[in-house]
Amino acid sequence: MAAYKDLSKEELLKEKKVLTKKFDQIKAQNLHLDMSRGKPSAAQLDLAMGMMDVLNSTSNLKCKAGVDCRNYGVLDGIPEAQELLADMTEVPANQIIIYGNSSLNIMFDTVARSMTHGVMGSTPWCKLDKVKFLCPVPGYDRHFAITEYFGIEMVNIPMTPDGPDMDMVEEYVNNDESVKGIWCVPKYSNPQGITYSDETVRRFARLKPAAEDFRIYWDNAYGIHHLYEDKQDHLIEILMECKKEGNPDMVYKFCSTSKVSFPGSGVAAIAASPANLEDIRKQMRIQTIGHDKLNQLRHVRFFKDIHGMVSHMKKHAEIMRPKFEAVLNVLDKELGDLEIGSWIRPRGGYFISFDALPGCAKAIVAKAKEAGLVMTEAGATYPYGKDPQDSNIRIAPSYPTPEELAIASEIFVLSVKLVSIDKILESK
Numbered sequence: 001m002a003a004y005k006d007l008s009k010e011e012l013l014k015e016k017k018v019l020t021k022k023f024d025q026i027k028a029q030n031l032h033l034d035m036s037r038g039k040p041s042a043a044q045l046d047l048a049m050g051m052m053d054v055l056n057s058t059s060n061l062k063c064k065a066g067v068d069c070r071n072y073g074v075l076d077g078i079p080e081a082q083e084l085l086a087d088m089t090e091v092p093a094n095q096i097i098i099y100g101n102s103s104l105n106i107m108f109d110t111v112a113r114s115m116t117h118g119v120m121g122s123t124p125w126c127k128l129d130k131v132k133f134l135c136p137v138p139g140y141d142r143h144f145a146i147t148e149y150f151g152i153e154m155v156n157i158p159m160t161p162d163g164p165d166m167d168m169v170e171e172y173v174n175n176d177e178s179v180k181g182i183w184c185v186p187k188y189s190n191p192q193g194i195t196y197s198d199e200t201v202r203r204f205a206r207l208k209p210a211a212e213d214f215r216i217y218w219d220n221a222y223g224i225h226h227l228y229e230d231k232q233d234h235l236i237e238i239l240m241e242c243k244k245e246g247n248p249d250m251v252y253k254f255c256s257t258s259k260v261s262f263p264g265s266g267v268a269a270i271a272a273s274p275a276n277l278e279d280i281r282k283q284m285r286i287q288t289i290g291h292d293k294l295n296q297l298r299h300v301r302f303f304k305d306i307h308g309m310v311s312h313m314k315k316h317a318e319i320m321r322p323k324f325e326a327v328l329n330v331l332d333k334e335l336g337d338l339e340i341g342s343w344i345r346p347r348g349g350y351f352i353s354f355d356a357l358p359g360c361a362k363a364i365v366a367k368a369k370e371a372g373l374v375m376t377e378a379g380a381t382y383p384y385g386k387d388p389q390d391s392n393i394r395i396a397p398s399y400p401t402p403e404e405l406a407i408a409s410e411i412f413v414l415s416v417k418l419v420s421i422d423k424i425l426e427s428k
């Protein structure tokens with residue numbers, strides 16, 4: 001079919017009639033489908049059930065350091081967990097601290113500490129008139145929620161196929177002292193699945209921040225979450241790159257096993273320069289006597305090493321790949337020629353990002369809901385929930401079964417078509 005914008009009013013109305021009939025038939029089925037959050041499916045969680053068996057009442061529960069994991073001690077995390085997560089996020093094991101079950105929690109703590117106590121001796125942000133964070137958009141809603149919670153002003157930075165618009169990033173960071181941070185999901189980004197190019201990472205490392213306490217919040221949440229064995233993105237390691245450029249303290253790197261083992265019951269970590277880690281420990285010593293070492297041990301005994309983790313992720317990919325392809329194939333087939341939306345084919349991560357005609361995203365999400373399909377709220381991928389174009393929609397294909405996805409994708413494309421027709425009709 002020709003692009004919708006090239007159809008006459010009569011042709012559009014005719015198409016609308018056919019689509020409305022199909023939509024109403026699906027609506028009558030009273031479905032309950034959810035493509036809103038990037039949760040692994042039960043089949044993926046089943047892959048890690050062996051973790052329930054690696055520790056039992058007869059297990060040796062001492063870690064490599066000789067410490068009994070049932071008791072207090074080892075604030076930085078057990079050495080074998082440091083090794084495993086360091087390998088996962090490509091840093092030296094002495095540059096990582098293992099926390100609890102959530103990297104988001106570490107990010108929250110990191111911003112909170114900077115607000116109340118400052119960064120490595122600098123003025124606490126709460127004493128400053130203005131604190132700004134750069135937010136590559138579209139981005140991760142929970143990042144934006146943290147900075148909003150602390151009253152930090154958020155500045156939109158458009159994403160490009162190579163990562164954030166680095167001209168804008170350099171302009172802000174190198175000249176505006178109130179810019180204290182930037183949220184980055186550098187590999188298989190949430191929601192676009194974009195991996196920052198080598199040049200983007202190098203430009204990050206070469207930044208000359210106006211603020212001495214500026215930090216890059218490098219959330220490497222999807223570092224090993226490939227969909228394909230033969231088509232994988234590669235990301236330059238940022239800590240080493242910053243060190244080479246004489247900026248060793250400019251970055252905090254976050255990671256977790258949430259979407260490797262169990263979300264909410266995984267292991268999370270922060271990697272940073274020795275000076276940053278010492279600053280972090282000052283708070284952590286007050287905050288806790290130690291994180292859950294039995295969970296750390298369980299992870300190490302189950303995965304053994306990074307090779308175990310990588311082969312485990314291949315099993316995740318086997319489950320995820322057909323789901324991504326199911327959605328992408330429907331988008332290609334149903335919307336390919338209509339010029340009413342665009343999307344990116346990611347090689348990893350958890351999301352597909354869809355850009356509708358400007359002014360249509362909210363209406364599409366509402367339309368899909370009418371037929372029982374819950375999508376991430378339109379606007380969520382922007383700070384303050386405000387997408388200036390009302391265009392971006394995040395699709396999360398991981399949780400539904402393949403059968404559910406087939407029908408969910410159908411509802412989605414029908415909703416896109418119907419809303420777009422109305423939009424185009426407005427201007428005819």
Ligand code: PMP
Nearest residue numbers: 102103104140185190221256258
């Ligand atoms: N960062 C990103 C980019 C994510 O997409 C998610 C999970 N959806 C998280 C962090 C949350 O990670 P955790 O479970 O370790 O808090």
